[in-house]
Amino acid sequence: MGRPLPEQQKRKRFERLVLPHSGTAYNLAIWLVRNEAQAEEAVQEAYLRAFQYFDAFRGENARPWLLRIVRNTCYTLIARNRELGEPDVFDEGDHGEETVAPGAVVSFPANPETAAIESADRELVQRCVGALPAEFREVVILRELQECSYKEISAIAEIPIGTVMSRLARGRRLLEVALDRHVERKETGT
């Protein structure tokens, strides 16, 4: 733990290193909690914690550090809301976690079509990414949307790099199948 900085100096440093990442923080939050009001709540709580623990932060790149706090805050918020019995923000069919448990054997169609995946539209991509189980969704979002390196993802999600890779692989495989299947359905009108 670092020695506490004088208040004014701490604010200046926080403003320079942490405040500029509120956009990134909000974006991650909304993809994790899937609800605008809760994402705002999560970001505000995360900033509160970040400011509290800022004395202990070393270095210049605060983005992974902040995102790690945002991620934790989001999961705490989700768990708290579940306990309070507040309605889940997921649609039933959108949840994913019940339908595909991590590591479960899922029967994949043999050959998803590259062309079918390429023809996926905006709405389909939101739906399929939103339906990924949380542990796969977060690595996909961190990688594709936030452009984090494996090392950064490992620090943010607190998992080893090998797990980052296997979750990304799994997440992309689920997306491959989901995108292919939906495009097919749309084409055949079923």
Added chain:
Amino acid sequence: MNCKETTRFLHGYLDAELALGDALAVEEHLQGCPRCRTHHANLRAVQTAVRRHIEHHAAPASLRARLAARYGDEDGSTAASTRRWSGVAAAGAAALLLAAVWIGAGSVDDRSKRAAQLPAKVVVHISQSGSATAALRNLANHLEASPGTTVVVVAHNEGVDFLMRGARDASGQLYESAVAKLKSRGVDFRICGNTLVRLKFDSGQVIPAATLVPSGVAEISRLQTQEGYAYLRL
């Protein structure tokens, strides 16, 4: 490298997280294995679809203002940070690609910060279709921040798309004009001949601003090992 190893390395390859030697081994295997090639094409398609379509949720202005008021430096912090945001936005926008998708001031700021720390000679590797818009924007930001940098862009694999005549970005702007602007600021664009052959492009389809090199990967490793360039994937 066999199929099993390739499958294991494929995501690292896709994300440019492999050491050059491993990347080359994956590439070599892909050349000779149609099954792994399909697998790779599908993963690439998934990545492109997600990157192209996924929604960037901008933080509401009210949230930003609340955070700035609460955690900013107390002397007129909100005004100061607003000024900085618009400065960054203006530099990025004026530099290039007005139509680029704005993904929130946070990440734009990250990028210009990252760009400001780049070394003096840089080879930028573009190997994915659809990543050129962001790469060109980053480059422009970087040149803004450190104008003396020597930059060579090497386009390879699906990354060659933006150097084709008539290629447009997601918002319909011609890449050619963005490339010309960067070229006028000293950026050199090189395109991989092997890729053109493999993807059945004719060299006549390439915009004149780009120079043809026999192999993109060999060019990158030559610049790194013989000319002291730093490698960067934007």
